[in-house]
Amino acid sequence: MKALLHAEKAGIEGLSYGELTEVNPGPGEVRVRLKTAGLNHRDLFILHRHKPTDPPLVVGSDGAGVIDAVGDGVVGVEVGDEVMINPGLGWKEVSDVPPEGFEIVGLPDHGTFAEQIIVPAENAVAKPAHLSWEEAGVLSLAALTAYRALFTRGKVRSGMNVFIPGIGGGVATFLLQFAKAAGAKVYVTSRSQEKREKALQLGAEAALASNEDWEQALAGVKMDLVIESVGAATINKSLKQLRRGGTIVTFGSSTGDTVEINLRDFFYGQYNLLGSTMGSGEEYKNMIEFITEHKIKPVLDQMYQLEDFTDAFKRLEEAKQLGKIGFYVG
Amino acid sequence: MKALLHAEKAGIEGLSYGELTEVNPGPGEVRVRLKTAGLNHRDLFILHRHKPTDPPLVVGSDGAGVIDAVGDGVVGVEVGDEVMINPGLGWKEVSDVPPEGFEIVGLPDHGTFAEQIIVPAENAVAKPAHLSWEEAGVLSLAALTAYRALFTRGKVRSGMNVFIPGIGGGVATFLLQFAKAAGAKVYVTSRSQEKREKALQLGAEAALASNEDWEQALAGVKMDLVIESVGAATINKSLKQLRRGGTIVTFGSSTGDTVEINLRDFFYGQYNLLGSTMGSGEEYKNMIEFITEHKIKPVLDQMYQLEDFTDAFKRLEEAKQLGKIGFYVG
Numbered sequence: 001m002k003a004l005l006h007a008e009k010a011g012i013e014g015l016s017y018g019e020l021t022e023v024n025p026g027p028g029e030v031r032v033r034l035k036t037a038g039l040n041h042r043d044l045f046i047l048h049r050h051k052p053t054d055p056p057l058v059v060g061s062d063g064a065g066v067i068d069a070v071g072d073g074v075v076g077v078e079v080g081d082e083v084m085i086n087p088g089l090g091w092k093e094v095s096d097v098p099p100e101g102f103e104i105v106g107l108p109d110h111g112t113f114a115e116q117i118i119v120p121a122e123n124a125v126a127k128p129a130h131l132s133w134e135e136a137g138v139l140s141l142a143a144l145t146a147y148r149a150l151f152t153r154g155k156v157r158s159g160m161n162v163f164i165p166g167i168g169g170g171v172a173t174f175l176l177q178f179a180k181a182a183g184a185k186v187y188v189t190s191r192s193q194e195k196r197e198k199a200l201q202l203g204a205e206a207a208l209a210s211n212e213d214w215e216q217a218l219a220g221v222k223m224d225l226v227i228e229s230v231g232a233a234t235i236n237k238s239l240k241q242l243r244r245g246g247t248i249v250t251f252g253s254s255t256g257d258t259v260e261i262n263l264r265d266f267f268y269g270q271y272n273l274l275g276s277t278m279g280s281g282e283e284y285k286n287m288i289e290f291i292t293e294h295k296i297k298p299v300l301d302q303m304y305q306l307e308d309f310t311d312a313f314k315r316l317e318e319a320k321q322l323g324k325i326g327f328y329v330g
Numbered sequence: 331m332k333a334l335l336h337a338e339k340a341g342i343e344g345l346s347y348g349e350l351t352e353v354n355p356g357p358g359e360v361r362v363r364l365k366t367a368g369l370n371h372r373d374l375f376i377l378h379r380h381k382p383t384d385p386p387l388v389v390g391s392d393g394a395g396v397i398d399a400v401g402d403g404v405v406g407v408e409v410g411d412e413v414m415i416n417p418g419l420g421w422k423e424v425s426d427v428p429p430e431g432f433e434i435v436g437l438p439d440h441g442t443f444a445e446q447i448i449v450p451a452e453n454a455v456a457k458p459a460h461l462s463w464e465e466a467g468v469l470s471l472a473a474l475t476a477y478r479a480l481f482t483r484g485k486v487r488s489g490m491n492v493f494i495p496g497i498g499g500g501v502a503t504f505l506l507q508f509a510k511a512a513g514a515k516v517y518v519t520s521r522s523q524e525k526r527e528k529a530l531q532l533g534a535e536a537a538l539a540s541n542e543d544w545e546q547a548l549a550g551v552k553m554d555l556v557i558e559s560v561g562a563a564t565i566n567k568s569l570k571q572l573r574r575g576g577t578i579v580t581f582g583s584s585t586g587d588t589v590e591i592n593l594r595d596f597f598y599g600q601y602n603l604l605g606s607t608m609g610s611g612e613e614y615k616n617m618i619e620f621i622t623e624h625k626i627k628p629v630l631d632q633m634y635q636l637e638d639f640t641d642a643f644k645r646l647e648e649a650k651q652l653g654k655i656g657f658y659v660g
Contacts, residue, residue: 096575097600231593245426250597257594263561264587267580267605270427275597 002329003114004309007056010048012314017307020058020110023118025071030121032083035330036137036303037112038062039316040170046107061087061105063112064127064136065330074121083124084136085112086284088144092122094152094282104141104278113306115330122281128292138170138324139291139298141278145251146174147287148279150182154225154249158183163223163241165189166230166254167199167207170324173299175227176202181294184225187218187241189234198299198322210234214241225249232256239271247272299323332659333444334639337386340378342644347637350388350440353448355401360451362413365660366467366633367442368392369646370500376437391417391435393442394457394466395660404451413454414466415442416614418474422452424482424612434471434608443636445660452611458622468500468654469621469628471608475581476504477617478609480512484555484579488513493553493571495519496560496584497529497537500654503629505557506532511624514555517548517571519564528629528652540564544571555579562586569601577602629653 003020025031043059050057067081077083087105091098105111105119127136149171150156162179164172167188179186180203188199189208196207208217214237222243228235231253239261242248248271253259266273279287290296301321304312306329315321333350355361373389380387397411407413417435421428435441435449457466479501480486492509494502497518509516510533518529519538526537538547544567552573558565561583569591572578580603583589596603609617620626631651634642636659645651 235593250593252597253593257592258590259593260588260590262587263565263580263583263589266603267582268607270605270607272605273596273603275600275602277598277600 001115002306003058004060004306005056006047006050006059008052010052012047012310014047014052015309015313017309020114022116025069025118027072028074028121029071029118030067030074030077030124031069032063032065032085032117032119032124033068033330034063034065034112034115034117035133035328036064037327037329038138038140039312039325039327040141041316042104042141043106044313044317050107057107058110058112058114059106060111060113062138062140063117063329064133067124068116070121077121077124081124082127084127084140084288085117085119086123086125086144086281087141088278088281088284089120089123091280092282094280098280113309113327113329125284125288128288130292130295131297134300134303134326135297138300138326140284142170142324143174143287143291143298144284145171145276145278146178147290148283149227149249149251149276150175150178151286152279152283153274153276154227154247156182156184156225160184160224161187161221163187163226163238165226165228165234165238167204168192168195168319168322169229170298171229171251173202173323176204177296178290181290181296187221187223189214195322202299222246227251229253230255232259235259236261242269242271245270247274249274249276251276301325303328331445332636333388334390334636335386336377336380336389338382340382342377342640344377344382345639345643347639350444352446355399355448357402358404358450359401359448360397360404360407360454361399362393362395362415362447362449362454363398363660364393364395364442364445364447365463365658366394367657367659368468368470369642369655369657370471371646372434372471373436374643374647380437387437388440388442388444389436390441390443392468392470393447393659394463397454398446400451407451407454411454412457414457414470414618415447415449416453416455416474416611417471418608418611418614419450419453421610422612424610428610443639443657443659455614455618458618460622460625461627464630464633464656465627468630468656470614472500472654473504473617473621473628474614475501475606475608476508477620478613479557479579479581479606480505480508481616482609482613483604483606484557484577486512486514486555490514490554491517491551493517493556493568495556495558495564495568497534498522498525498649498652499559500628501559501581503532503653506534507626508620511620511626517551517553519544525652532629552576557581559583560585562589565589566591572599572601575600577604579604579606581606631655633658
């Protein structure tokens with residue numbers, strides 16, 4: 001089968017489009033013939049985390065396709081089922097942290113940038129009918145991260161004011177769509193005029209420029225919940241928009257990890273700072289139910305043939321995308 | 331009536347033991363003839379926060395005594411009741427932050443360092459029989475702060491490992507007693523050998539020196555919950571003792587407010603950092619029930635006559651106490 005393999009060199013230069021031997025699913029596993037796959041920042045990191053001296057690795061965490069082989073003892077899914085891949089391996093129920101042995105599809109096990117993938121049967125989840133193959137392929141990792149941050153950790157409720165600094169990326173776009181569907185009022189920021197306009201189309205109450213005075217622009221509106229992935233550049237500005245007793249969930253720090261916090265302001269404000277990551281299988285299923293109920297679709301940036309991987313990875317690396325980048329892999 | 335008044339000068343020099351006119355309780359209020367009162371760090375701060383140009387102020391937040399007059403419309407308490415003062419004014423039910431208008435007894439309203447105090451009837455709470463007057467007088471503010479940090483915010487449960495850096499102060503001692511009574515295993519730190527020994531007597535599993543290597547001393551035991559009031563000097567060391575997904579509650583920063591946090595470590599660890607303050611009337615009543623059920627008594631340092639206030643305030647300022655400092659005021 002055709003696959004995008006990482007070997008020999010760190011970074012994009014280590015990627016090559018080539019052949020990999022087909023394998024059969026083991027007990028409890030299924031083989032999915034993938035149609036589409038989605039590109040995430042994680043795939044860029046993996047090109048530096050996967051040792052070039054280790055055996056070649058198929059990268060990629062997101063994908064969708066049709067089950068074409070089923071291992072012994074598998075119940076609940078069968079050949080011909082249209083499925084999406086839940087990329088979290090070994091984390092079943094909602095819990096505060098994943099169990100020992102938790103891994104994400106695409107390292108150390110082969111990922112989705114290939115014609116086929118073998119996953120545990122529980123990680124092949126029925127594709128909602130309202131999603132196209134393109135949409136189903138790019139959704140999983142970002143939507144699951146957004147779901148856990150917003151619902152499990154942030155406990156978003158109807159009527160809340162939710163603030164999302166840095167609305168460009170895939171997770172942030174889902175955060176906006178999910179929070180809006182949950183009945184919250186959503187405020188966002190971005191450096192890009194185009195991304196601010198897109199956010200307003202998706203239902204944001206206001207879209208602030210990154211460099212404007214947020215406090216002034218919000219004119220006294222305080223946030224019940226902030227979902228932060230920008231990090232050093234925004235976290236203290238974000239804290240200032242929070243109402244006393246409000247919650248800030250952090251799952252990323254794209255502008256830097258080290259931040260200075262004033263503890264006295266923090267405890268007098270009775271704030272909550274909660275760390276979050278991607279989530280469990282239970283949260284994945286709840287997320288799929290939620291997007292099905294609310295007919296939520298990912299914002300698609302651009303689809304590529306897998307052999308054009310260099311253009312796709314570079315587009316993500318240069319942050320030129322608006323929404324999710326996908327591949328046709330089948 | 332006799333009272334300790336603050337006027338004219340900031341700090342301890344502005345205090346004088348003198349006379350104040352007796353007043354009668356208004357509608358919904360009671361007058362309590364105080365027997366004892368307790369000294370808190372707050373009383374030291376107040377001597378700098380209360381403007382010497384404003385009318386003289388009776389400081390003090392903690393006290394216990396007997397109701398000797400009842401205003402119109404008061405139900406549930408009567409003259410002769412033995413009561414403790416809940417120092418939180420205008421915060422009835424548990425909530426994430428106090429309502430607008432919330433104040434603490436002792437600024438701007440007169441406090442407990444006097445023969446009498448007028449408070450809303452709901453702030454006069456029946457004294458548990460197992461407490462002496464000395465114990466009842468020094469308990470409220472510190473025990474309420476500990477209760478909210480540990481139960482409402484930290485959600486302590488039986489079997490948890492709880493870490494309390496800086497075991498010297500009044501709140502920390504209650505934290506140790508409450509956590510122990512709730513079935514947790516409690517680990518503490520202190521600079522003082524004497525305080526470490528006292529903590530072990532009160533049931534701590536281990537008492538670490540402030541300057542030793544905590545990670546090594548704890549030999550792999552990780553904490554479910556850390557209650558932090560030391561601040562800059564310890565917060566990152568405390569975070570390192572926390573299990574992934576664990577919670578750190580902060581309600582003080584005696585060694586400095588500004589702290590540097592690594593956000594990436596924080597969100598990968600899925601930690602929770604929660605600010606806390608003193609609590610509501612509902613939490614006060616739950617706290618009184620809890621100490622009654624578990625027969626918890628405050629650790630008493632020393633009792634003073636109110637006219638010897640200078641010695642008492644200096645003892646607190648120099649952190650020489652072990653447990654609570656109290657006054658005989660009646």
